[in-house]
Amino acid sequence: MPRPDKKIFYQDVYSVVKEIPRGKVISYGEIACLIGWSNYSRMVGAAVSKAPATLQLPCHRVVNSSGRTAPDWEEQRILLEEEGVLFKANDCVDMKIFAWEWR
Secondary structure, eight states: OOOOOHHHHHHHHHHHHTTOOTTOBEEHHHHHHHTTOTTOHHHHHHHHHTOOGGGOOOGGGEEOTTOOOOTTOHHHHHHHHHTTOOBOTTSOBOHHHHBOOOO
């Protein structure tokens, strides 16, 4: 299977991220599935980390499949908590409660 076109892939990622509702999260892998590239969750992570600030995307709402926030981005947890997202004792978002039901 060919690799996705990076520019189109990033645009597709950003179109999903902008739709994540306040107080909800989605995983990198789920975004990859949504845009038709299920094996490219790491590329989703790259796209999210490189999102232009001018797009004002809620990138803080993207976490890993366990609900873990991005390393070295302490503000992410603060932003999520300000939206009412709760964390379990293991410092992961409670995905059973706060995962975005996009299906």
